[in-house]
Amino acid sequence: MSAVIDELVLAEPRGFCAGVDRAIEIVERALAKFGSPIYVRHEIVHNTYVVNDLRAKGAIFIEELAEVPPGATLVFSAHGVSQAVREEAERRGFNVFDATCPLVTKVHVEVAKLAREGYEFIMIGHKGHPEVEGTMGQLSSGIYLVEDAEDVHRVQPRGDKLAVVTQTTLSVDDAAEILAAVKQRFPHVREPKKQDICYATQNRQDAVKVMAPGVDAVVVVGSPTSSNSNRLRELAERLGTPAYMVDSADDLKPEWFEGLRRVGLTAGASAPDILVQQVIARLRELGAVAVRNMDGVKEAVRFPLPRGLGDRSMAELESSSSSSDSD
Known part of the structure; x- marks a missing residue:
């Protein structure tokens, strides 16, 4: 019954x-412009339907760059990649389009900037998640993963300059609880100006x-x-x-x-x-x-596509957004 x-x-x-929309559109535009196959490192986003749909259109999902033939077009997934993967892709001469979510890229930029200033990092995230691997792979050392408050007690930084970054897709409440433990143990830890959770x-x-x-x-x-x-x-x-x-x-x-x-x-x-x-x-x-x-927040965020895929500039996007807001 x-x-x-x-x-x-x-x-x-x-x-x-917006980050998922952008990543999928990058693969679809690359397929339209260059034809199949287009190689994608890791699932472009973590959804079975999306991956199978793009696979049917000619995308090939791989984990190791050795699986990609010379001169092929390669897309990095929305989760981001380590510096080692970027360098290998460059050495192999692939035509690369980066579908890393701009909010993940923001975390990568912050890590690189503060590392130059001598900071080490605590990263709040889940071990083995590709976004975590990508962010931790921005540095060869000096970044410590914590998955819960207990892990915080095991962190032994070499110096006294410490910053915290967060996987963008965590539970807001869990991340706040772990961050509280970090601040209790390391009162002078540097936090992002704006939280990393997207x-x-x-x-x-x-x-x-x-x-x-x-x-x-x-x-x-x-x-x-x-x-x-x-x-x-x-x-x-x-x-x-x-x-x-x-x-x-x-x-x-x-x-x-x-x-x-x-x-x-x-x-x-x-x-x-x-x-x-x-x-x-x-x-x-x-x-x-x-x-x-339900009533709720209406999202109007849009991210521009990489150069070479026919996207409008950020200025044009902002201008278009302003005119639609005033309609």
Whole structure:
């Protein structure tokens, strides 16, 4: 028997962010301009549907640059890469387009700048995540990864100049807790002028904080490898609401919704809207009666594409944004 869900509540904002939009467009424009194959180091973003769609269009996803033939076009994923990967790509003579999210690039620039001033770093993040590997790989030494408050006690910096940086897709609350432990142990640690956790991660978590207490369960659209999607599920659970993460509508299980009247739906920053619409359609089949959009932050951020892919300049983008704001 179908569940009878009185209301399906859609979080706002949800789904794609500007960095993900930009990364996917870089691969699509490179395919259009240079033809297939286009090689992409690592999944361009952590979403199964997006990766399979681009693979069908001619993208080849690799982990080692040795897999890329000489003279090929190579795209770095949205997560960023180490200096060693950049140098190897240059040595091999690839035609490179960098799809690193500009907010991750900001962290890389800060690390390089402060390293020249003699700073060492504590990085708050998840071991093995490609963004963490890319940021830590900006330096050959002097950067220490901490995944929780306990790790902070194991850090033994060589000098007294210490700065902190953060993976952009962390739980805002978890990062704040770890940062508090860092500041307690290293009171003079230098923090970023603006927090490293990206606007989209923050906005999606804020929306779940508003939505979760008013629903009986939360569904998060996102792939298992997506850090920010996992954080949304964890956040809802921390607020006492059962939460389920699905890669597609096929993952939904009718028994999750038996006896529930109100269900919340959100999507990670790498999950395309087509998946959200398919999940909505499936939840309607399972008995959802009404669908309501929450009020929330409207995101209008756009990042320019790399030179050579037909993008307008940043000045033109800003001018276009100002005119649309005044319409």
